Amino acid sequence: MSQPVLIAGKWRPALHEAGTIQATNPSTRQPLPERYPVSDREDMLAALNAATEAAQQLRQTVPETIAAFFERYAALLEEHQETLVALAHAETGLPVEPRLRKVELPRTTNQLRQAAQVAREGSWKQPVIDTKLNIRALFAPLGKPVVIFGPNNFPYAFNGISGGDFVAALIAHNPVIAKANPGHPGTTYELAKLAFQAVQETGMPEASVQLLYHFSNEVGLELVSHPLVGAVGFTGSQAAGLALKAAADRAGIPIYLEMSGVNPVFMLPGALEERLEQIVGEFTESCTMAAGQFCTNPGLVILRAGETTERFINAVSERFASMRSGVLFSERGLTGLDATVKALVEHGAQVVTGGQPLDDEGYRYANTLLRVSGEHFLRDVEALEKEAFGPVSLFVVAEDEQQILAIARVLSGDLTGTIYSHTGDRDEALYLQLEPVLRTKVGRLLNDKMPTGVAVSSAMNHGGPYPSTGHPGFTSVGLPAAVRRFTALHSYDAVRPHRLPPELQNKNPNGRLWRLIDGEWTQQDID
Structure with a gap:
């Protein structure tokens, strides 16, 4: 029997299972026993419909709730580190020490806690106010889900349900549909369980986080080109990335790719x-x-x-x-x-x-x-x-x-x-x-230093010109910059003051938010 998928706030069997996948221990070349379902189109559409509803709820969710989710999720990862490390080691062959326990898992929890700070502070919105013309603008949620494809080489830090794309999408109040990498489905399953526990404990909309393990190429191409999708984040091979990009581009859906390079x-x-x-x-x-x-x-x-x-x-x-x-x-x-x-x-x-x-x-x-x-x-x-x-x-x-x-x-x-x-x-x-x-x-x-390390820093750019990525203007690491990929620019022209988002009203909503007011960056209220 295969493991359940997470759709619409429920762990349930895949509908019309189109087969199963299982990971192989690369250190022994032996398959691991657990099987994970290959979802068909029905699961994909169910996840999209649930995420669409969650997107409207997340637009109204206060930043403090999202920040609390990130902090609770980080704490749960630390509480379950032994299970997570054992799973990732078995599925990837990466060494327990120092790589998984002392490097990548702490990097992931650090990133989640940085995400909480960014969610609270709100600088990713970059509010701009022109008082003379009474035009105001900010970056806002997409109002649609973000689909994330995780890579095989970072089972935590770039995972579709715990990595940089994941936190960036949720900071911007967008629900996530995560697609597990077939190299470490068990690790991803465990991460998803902890993420969903944090969702429930902090009062997030239950479909804020959903998980599908695998699907056919046809279903994947339909997913990234579906009109209910707001954006796509992908890390993986150039061949797969370009196939997804072609489908998303035809539908006018933003897709952010990290692919290949020689550095x-x-x-x-x-x-x-x-x-x-x-x-x-x-x-x-x-x-x-x-x-x-x-x-x-x-x-x-x-x-x-x-x-x-x-x-x-x-x-x-x-x-x-x-x-x-x-x-x-x-x-x-x-x-x-x-x-x-x-x-x-x-x-x-x-x-x-x-x-x-x-x-x-x-x-x-x-x-x-x-x-x-x-x-x-x-x-x-x-x-x-x-x-x-x-x-x-x-x-x-x-x-x-x-x-x-x-x-x-x-x-x-x-x-x-x-x-x-x-x-x-x-x-x-x-x-x-x-x-x-x-x-x-x-x-x-x-x-005078090798490029292998990618620090979780607000000044980091983990992006670059094609073919390393699909667009040179974006990064998948570094907050709040990474959030920009999963936002929409909303402008308000002569909108009545009480109808404006809090960040665009005359009073600074938290006293710390930097806003560009009449050409000057300031934290002050508007008199």
Whole structure:
């Protein structure tokens, strides 16, 4: 018997179940016993109808209730951490310590508590008031549900029912229909139970949070293009993301995608001459962490040809070869990674170390380093600028500084771009030429640190130009900025004062809200 879905405030069996899915323990390659339903169109429509009703209720829900939900949910995650950690470890193979217990789960509860603060304070609404013309505007709820597709690589922090898209949608008073990733349905089920408990205990509309585990491609495309949907958040592969985007675009529904990228790292000559061993360690840790299954994994490294670069490549190769590879999330991930590496080799990349699946317990791929000349990369950039989702990186060895700049110019959009340079001024001239080129290609620019970590900070941009995301102007991490994706801009022209939303009335509703009044940001009331 399969586990129940959460629809309209009820845990119930799927209607007309179209099959089941079950997770596999990637560390043992053995299927886990629990089965989860593949929902058909009837479940999808039931969830949409319930969420539509909840959307109208959430528009009237006071911010304090939403903030209390986030805080209660965070507390429940901490109370049930042992269960959550055990489930995620079994389904993903990610290590219990420190990754799941001490890094990702605390990151998730921290994000929920930050969401509570943002919900209370209300700055995401960005009220604007023109007293002379008596026109007032603010960002407001969509009035429709948000559908969220969670990825496989973060079972808590980016989960459709606990991650950044989830909190951003609810801060803006929009109900969420979460679609579980098939890689960790049990973890998502447990998270949904705790989320629904928090919903009930804090008095949120019961259909504020709903969960479907899986559905056919046809049902998924219909869901993201349904007129009752307000917006869609997706994190996953480029192929799946673009298929959903095409359907949503045809229906005029906003969809926010986080997809693929290589996150280029430029190693300027002075940096390697100054601190080669240190950078070897930082790069090795970043590229192999969690078996390289981060969307910010440094998959492309650009260096200038020379003896120091050769020493760097040899040192990284030795580190890669000496380390045991981590566990990949699935057999599909393993075969896909192997196909990508083979494609890179077919287009001229040379294997320095690794380059093959391992006949080992669990789904593992050898830590892999490839190299190609700058000239060859420039001739075949489309084929060589490919994300390899695993412990793999391609080193591009440029002839000179001009070729480094040429490589930067042909890169497509990425979440991150990194420049390592000398701590003094030895690389400054090259940096000043490189930075303006790279800056337009990435969402987050880093200096002298690897891009793997994505801090939960109001200044974070976890987004970037296509193909890393579907739109360069939005982020999926960082509050209140992430909330903007799931809002509508409402303008009020000569509306009577008592009929305005509290944030647009003359009196500041909480005394802390920043409002743009006649061109000046202020927390003051209007006289």
